[in-house]
Amino acid sequence: MSFMWSPATTLTLSTMITSTLMALSSTNWVFLWASMELNLLSFIPILMMSKLNQEVEASIKYFLAQALGSALLLTSSIMMWSPYSILPSLMPMILMISVLLKLGSAPCHFWYPSVMSSISWISCTILSSWQKLAPLAILVFFTSQMSKSLIMLMAGLNAMLGGIMGMNQSQLRTIMAYSSIGHLGWMLSFMLLDKPMMSMLYFTIYCSLIIPLFMFFNIMNFTTSKQLSKITMISPSSQMFISTLLISLAGLPPLTGFMPKMLAIMMLANYNTPLIIILILGSLMNLFFYLNIIINMMMPSQNMNTNLTKYVHATPSLMLLSSVTSMGLAPMIML
Template structure:
């Protein structure tokens, strides 16, 4: 792709969520979401293959449907109230339509089925954008109007999301699908706390983005796309093996790593608000998530797979330059729990 075109596309992807977050006008927020959508599709088809074309088509059709529902709800609200923002007088049907459209964009259950398929068909770089940056704009709209949304609908979607993200991640062997189902489960955690404490949702989002970026930096180093390829990391990137293990444990929420912090505070907040059933479901599904993360660690660190080569270590043949952002990402992904009183 032409470098100038690439710069324009990345700039549009960068500006989309910023336009949405900095605006109080619903129509401008919708424009920010469309900037994100239209800029990501060319990136998906940058290296055209059958899988990437299929993934781009699924992504465009799904997101266009969500945008149509959102725009429809915005126009109905403007016709009824004469305002380009949601008011306390906005009907429940309009807010339900808005939540459905944003849930489709986030990949929340039961509107999640497009996300693993799209994630499997695109490159790791596009996957990283899809699972991190693209979540910011819809979540920012939800955090602005969460008081007008039906809390029971939020809790139901969060419960189904964490269950589907945990159970469907168990039988996956492709890293991109595993990270997609992990994203669905994490979105469920964020939505579960939205109606009680939106600041905890933002904290969870920041920590999730940090851990996901750390994971994809390691995966991109040698294009690790499946558990089989990850199992050969021990003789290609020896130093990355313990780093990836720690990031996976942190993503699973094992104390005393950073990933335990959002799960801890979310369960505490739910307990304070007498929502013991949802807190129990979240804690149980966190164990299932931790199981398939541990399975990855077993494949990466605790087994030595046979190779057809005489030389077991390839670091002296293929020198690797770890990304400069990896050390700070590693620290923030694993060692922020002692700062939890300051962060909260």
């Protein structure tokens, strides 16, 4: 699946970026809802850029899930402030469910792995990074008054479900989708401490790690973990950088991905020990399928496609970016 650039793509990308900034700077729920609707309508043409049947199917799934989330968001936000609200105590919970649905977070994650497995790597990059920015900001900044027990349940559920379901996958896009769900558990854990900026910091570090990784996969057109074995004899440096990014995503020290997890553990140490154990177990399961990808990459391929050479040697900028994001950010965070 290739991603085709055109003037229409530039227009939709600019509209998508503008709508997200509008949502982040909105002052009322109606304007926020309108901005997120504009963002939805801007991203769907990007999903369908290759015009493949599976991408059309993925765009329909994405639209249905996001439309349901938008409807719940608008209804619950209006009913929360209406004097004629029915069951006003349920409206904040419905609002949180709507944001979780738009974010692709458990238990409203049913659409996210399916969409990720059917779209291009460029679309996966946008869906896993920029498209999560506005819903995550709403979740951590505007719904912090939610029940702490509910937030703890959502954080633990994301961590465990992302780890358990990810171990049973062979498609790289699906693995990365469940990996994203697992990382959402760590982001939600900061809500227990009323630290929304820490959630956004974790999200920023996560995006800095997946963007070069997804760009590697896009250039080499990889879909399964077994295809990564083609890199072994062609470019050991690319193999090293991909392994470093995956290990950093797993959160092993002293790489960048370890720092936000260490901060979460330190902050939660005196607050909620069971949640820390659940988050660490989920992270260990994530480490299992990351190592599985690395092991498959190190196994020599019997059917070597030498046409990949020109793509591998055409990625020095991605190697530099991966080095900076996976190792260079750690000293900055420590300072």
